[in-house]
Amino acid sequence: MSNQPLNRLQIAWRVAQDIRTGMLVNLGIGMPVAVADYLRPEVDVFIHSENGVVGVGPAAPADKVDTDLVDAGSRRVTLRTGASIVDSSWSFAMIRGGHIDVAVLGAFEVAANGDLANWDMRLPNKGPLVGGAMDLAACARSVWVIMEHVTRKGSPRLLEKCVLPLTAVRCVTRVYTDLAVVDVTPAGMVVREKLGDLSEAELRARTGAPLAFAQDCKPLVAPAIALPD
Amino acid sequence: MPIDKRAASAADALADVADGATVFISGFGGAGFPNVLIRALRDRGPKNLTLVVNSATHRYSCTHELIEAGLVRKVVCTAARGHSKGPSAFEKLWMEGRIELECVPQGTFSERIRAGGAGIPAFYTPVGFGTELAEGKEVRNFQGRDYVLEQAMKGDVALVRADTADRYGNLSFRYAQMNFGPVMATAANLTVAEVRAVLDEPMPHERVQLPGVYVDRVVTVAS
Numbered sequence: 001m002s003n004q005p006l007n008r009l010q011i012a013w014r015v016a017q018d019i020r021t022g023m024l025v026n027l028g029i030g031m032p033v034a035v036a037d038y039l040r041p042e043v044d045v046f047i048h049s050e051n052g053v054v055g056v057g058p059a060a061p062a063d064k065v066d067t068d069l070v071d072a073g074s075r076r077v078t079l080r081t082g083a084s085i086v087d088s089s090w091s092f093a094m095i096r097g098g099h100i101d102v103a104v105l106g107a108f109e110v111a112a113n114g115d116l117a118n119w120d121m122r123l124p125n126k127g128p129l130v131g132g133a134m135d136l137a138a139c140a141r142s143v144w145v146i147m148e149h150v151t152r153k154g155s156p157r158l159l160e161k162c163v164l165p166l167t168a169v170r171c172v173t174r175v176y177t178d179l180a181v182v183d184v185t186p187a188g189m190v191v192r193e194k195l196g197d198l199s200e201a202e203l204r205a206r207t208g209a210p211l212a213f214a215q216d217c218k219p220l221v222a223p224a225i226a227l228p229d
Numbered sequence: 230m231p232i233d234k235r236a237a238s239a240a241d242a243l244a245d246v247a248d249g250a251t252v253f254i255s256g257f258g259g260a261g262f263p264n265v266l267i268r269a270l271r272d273r274g275p276k277n278l279t280l281v282v283n284s285a286t287h288r289y290s291c292t293h294e295l296i297e298a299g300l301v302r303k304v305v306c307t308a309a310r311g312h313s314k315g316p317s318a319f320e321k322l323w324m325e326g327r328i329e330l331e332c333v334p335q336g337t338f339s340e341r342i343r344a345g346g347a348g349i350p351a352f353y354t355p356v357g358f359g360t361e362l363a364e365g366k367e368v369r370n371f372q373g374r375d376y377v378l379e380q381a382m383k384g385d386v387a388l389v390r391a392d393t394a395d396r397y398g399n400l401s402f403r404y405a406q407m408n409f410g411p412v413m414a415t416a417a418n419l420t421v422a423e424v425r426a427v428l429d430e431p432m433p434h435e436r437v438q439l440p441g442v443y444v445d446r447v448v449t450v451a452s
Binding site for chain 1 (some may be wrong): 253257258259260263285291295307308309310315316317319320323324330332333334335336337339342343354355356357358359360361362392403405406407408409410411412
């Protein structure tokens with residue numbers, strides 16, 4: 001096992017290990033969608049998509065593409081066995097009503113109290129896009145964030161307080177990064193796993209909020225997974 | 230005379246859409262866009278429209294053609310971002326201050342429309358609390374949690390896409406085509422559906438996903 005930072009598919013693999021049979025799971029657009037590729041074979045879950053698909057299957061092969069069968073990221077998908085499709089208002093009633101066990105979401109920033117910023121980077125010349133992000137963040141039973149531990153410029157994404165516009169307050173329960181798995185608890189951020197070679201001080205230096213380390217803090221490991229070209 | 234909601238053409242079906250109308254447009258992610266009706270509305274050319282649509286710009290939708298044609302005063306949507314590097318037609322007008330934008334979380338968007346069709350003037354939702362999209366809105370605490378008061382939305386016209394219809398306006402959808410279509414149909418004064426086919430016989434009741442009581446006109450379009 002390597003002690004290199006995980007790549008984004010390895011982070012998705014790590015998230016997938018925590019998904020259990022019977023969960024209704026929503027995977028956000030971007031990195032989170034890859035989690036579906038690494039579910040353990042014995043795990044039987046339904047994947048929910050905001051547009052009303054309850055039981056999203058794998059992406060459609062080129063000869064089976066149907067433009068009416070898409071997920072929230074506009075990907076042409078298939079249905080798993082036992083799937084159903086509802087309209088948008090029912091789909092969001094399902095989200096608001098607390099029927100989604102886990103939402104796996106990308107993020108720009110997470111605060112020590114669980115505040116999430118993942119919808120508006122304040123891009124110049126671009127209109128806002130909120131989609132279903134606020135509904136999922138505010139109402140899924142558990143909100144797991146998947147993201148790089150620091151920005152491309154090296155600034156921490158785990159912060160005392162978010163700088164970017166909030167998606168929802170006090171909602172994130174767990175963060176999976178290339179360096180660590182961090183629980184967001186009422187007492188603040190608690191590191192459950194970290195890269196074996198990374199010291200506590202080194203992880204703190206890359207984090208903008210106070211970190212506690214679980215007594216049984218484990219090494220963060222993942223199999224080798226190559227990124228597509 | 231027996232009920233028959235079939236219209237001869239998209240243009241006929243939209244002949245009485247007026248300036249200043251609030252227009253609901255269904256569609257999400259490439260499924261359920263009523264593109265034939267959108268183009269017919271563009272050709273008719275009513276001014277100062279308010280569009281209520283999930284995406285101001287989508288690569289599989291013609292919504293942007295209404296905006297490019299200068300027919301739109303305001304867009305209520307969940308996604309106002311274009312796909313290309315340069316600004317979309319919407320983004321250009323928005324940055325110039327020539328079109329109004331109301332950005333709404335998607336579940337609040339669909340529920341506001343649902344409420345409009347269900348006789349509920351406003352409702353409390355936990356979504357958006359503590360964010361800039363809830364600024365200025367009434368907040369109330371229920372059982373220890375904060376909720377934001379959101380107002381129902383009603384439309385003058387709803388344009389929806391379905392797969393099949395019958396003469397009574399009963400609709401059936403393919404896969405994820407449904408999305409916003411059913412709720413939009415319930416909350417508009419005039420609902421026009423474009424469909425791949427109108428059945429010769431009444432639709433079997435168990436196949437009806439939207440009762441025809443919500444649908445005023447049906448147009449058959451090439452699939």
